[in-house]
Amino acid sequence: MHVRIVILTCVLLVHSFLFDPEHRVIRHQGHGEHTLTLQRQAFFRCDACWEETNDYSYVCLTCDFWIHKKCAFTPPIIPAPAYHHHPLTLIFCIPDMLRYFSRYCPICKERVQAFCWSYYCHKCTFFVHLKCSTTTVSLIDETEDNDIGDNEADLVQFPLPDDESLLDLIITQCSKFLVETQGEGDNRSDPHIIDHWTHPNHPLALHQFTVGVDDDDIRVLICDACVQPISIRRPSYYACTECGYFLHSFCANKLPANLPVGASPFHPRHSLVLTRQYKFFSFVTCGICRYHTNGLYYRCKTCNIRFDIRCVFLPTRIRHKSHKHHSLVQSRPLDTKCDASEIKFDGIRYACETCSRFQISVTCAFYPSRMKHRYEDHSLILRHPPFVYEGVFYCQICEEQVNNQWWLYHCDECNQSFHYNCVRWTESVKVGRRIKHSFRNQEHTLTLVLKNARRRNSPPYLCGICGQGHTLQYFFECEGCGYLACIFCIRRVRAVWDFFEVLC
Known part of the structure; x- marks a missing residue:
């Protein structure tokens, strides 16, 4: 009843x-x-x-x-959400000027549809689903609350301070390996002239990088071993001025020719041998970051896997600013999306063992926290999402919109923003070296360059040999007439020439 x-x-x-x-x-x-x-x-x-x-x-x-x-009956405003710094306003579609990029909810990581209702912070271009807006989980990073233990205090901190710090990391990690395997190592001074196995045609002479004299050549002064810049921080280098071939003093004398079994955490089962490609326009793919390189690399003869120098000496466990509370450890990717930069990848990742969903690609670890402005004496700072900026802003290089949900570089002094991959390309390929090439009874001096059609609707670059178009590709370019030849055609043509030279 x-x-x-x-x-x-x-x-x-x-x-x-x-x-x-x-x-x-x-x-x-x-x-x-x-x-x-x-x-x-x-x-x-x-x-x-x-x-x-x-x-x-x-x-x-x-x-x-x-x-x-x-x-x-959802409230028009959430005045103090637990997961964001600012009040959120109910909106009924994503504003037109912000639809250039797909937007994702930081709570569930799912896409926010353009015409669904959501809560929005105009200061941060921050969107959250209605269903996620009531969560009490805090996404605000409290920098003082750091639960990394004392035994992990000496881990390498990423991102590295600047674009020259990657070489410092390579030298530090490699020196630790040399001390562990060979004792204190060889502290003798470098000879003034050497015959190096990577450049058998000419001897290499020892030089010192000096500020003011070599500044204009910084684009050219790239080490052909590690593909990192030669600068005043590590001024000693070897050079063949006839060929434009350069080696850091460390790379010329201290890189171990062999890594024994267990020396590399990425490939501990077999030994690795330091190797070079026969031609500088023949690239190999690194088995760790999956990017190309024409520098020196370590090769496993058993598995036929190659490892870029910058990758093979990376530490197994690191700390990263984008995930301050826990350390990150090397592992295979769970999926193809980096949680820090939102880019897709298929190489080795650094992942958090505590927060099982957080992972960052190895290539993203290479982006420094600070870089010099290309044309101004300013610093570009790597900003992690969300970046507080009202309205729409554009990359000063490609002039396309910049998404503040991804990493970006920003200059506070001139209030300019840049895509992270427009400022610095992550592939370990040295450009700028030259070859001779005959075309239509004319001989051209061609320079290896990377051509990138930055804008979405930019026309492709056309190869003068095969006629195919590419939006992102390595070409050989004639500085005099602008003639372009894609790297695939040059490899094919040079292979035929080499074949006839052997027959003759």
């Missing part, structure tokens, strides 16, 4: 609510054209949150617009 009374009471309450004039028909800012009428429970897809559920709804009887009853 009591149960019947309770059920009858509930039915009467629902019935009275459905036909209460104050609630049955409403006007909502999210659908200002017509009134919305409350309907009984039904299964439908909500036009506000895009969730399919069996629930009460408000319906536009004119244009078949359906929203959940709970969505209709």
Whole structure:
């Protein structure tokens, strides 16, 4: 009897609510054209949150617009969300000027559809789903709350301070290996002239990089072993000025010719041999970062896998600014998306063992926290999402929009922003070396360059040999007439020449 009374009471309450004039028909800012009428429970897809559920709804009887009853009464403002620094405002679609990129909810990592309702912070271009907006999980990074133990305090901190620090890391890690395997190592001074196995045609002479004299040549002064710049920080280098071939003093004399079994954490089962390609325009793919290199590399003869010098000496465990509370350890990727930069990758990752979903690609670890502005004496700072910036901003190199949900470089002094991959390309390929090439009875001096059609609708670069177009490719370019030959055609043509030279 009591149960019947309770059920009858509930039915009467629902019935009275459905036909209460104050609630049955409403006007909502999210659908200002017509009134919305409350309907009984039904299964439908909500036009506000895009969730399919069996629930009460408000319906536009004119244009078949359906929203959940709970969505209709969501508050217009969340004044102090647990997961963000600023108040959030309810919006009914992503603004037109912000639809250039796909937007993702930081709570569930799923895409925020352009025409669904969401909460938005205009200062940070921050979006969150309606269903996720009530979470109490904090995404705000408290820098003082760092639970990394004392035994991990000496881990290498990424991102590295500047674009020359990668060489410092290579030398530090390699020196540790040499001490462990060979004792204190060889501290003798470098000879002034050497015959190096990587450049058998000419001897290499010892030089010192000096500020003011070699500044204009910094683009050319790239080590052909590690493909890192030669600068005043490590001024000693060897050079063949006739060929434009350069080696850091360390790379010329201290790189171990062999890594024994267990020396590399990436490939501990077999020994690795330091190797070079026969031609500088023949690249190999690193088995760790999956990027190309024409520098020296370590090769496993058993598995025929190659490892870039910058990758083979990376530490197995690191700390990274984008994930301050836990250390990151090397492992195979769970999926193909980097949680720090949102780029896809298929190489080795650094992952958090505590937060099982967080991973960062090895290539993203190479981006320094600070770089010099190309044309100004300013510093570009690597910003991690979310980057607080009102409105839309554009990359100063490609002039396309910059998404503040991804990494970006920003100059605070001139208020300019840059795509991280426009400022610094992650591939370990040295460009700038030259070859002679005959075309239509004319001999051209061609320089190896990377051509990147930065804008989305930019026309491709056309190869003068095969006629195919490429938006991102290595070419040989004639500085005099602008003639381009893609690297695939040059390899094919030079292979034929080499074949005939052997026959002759």
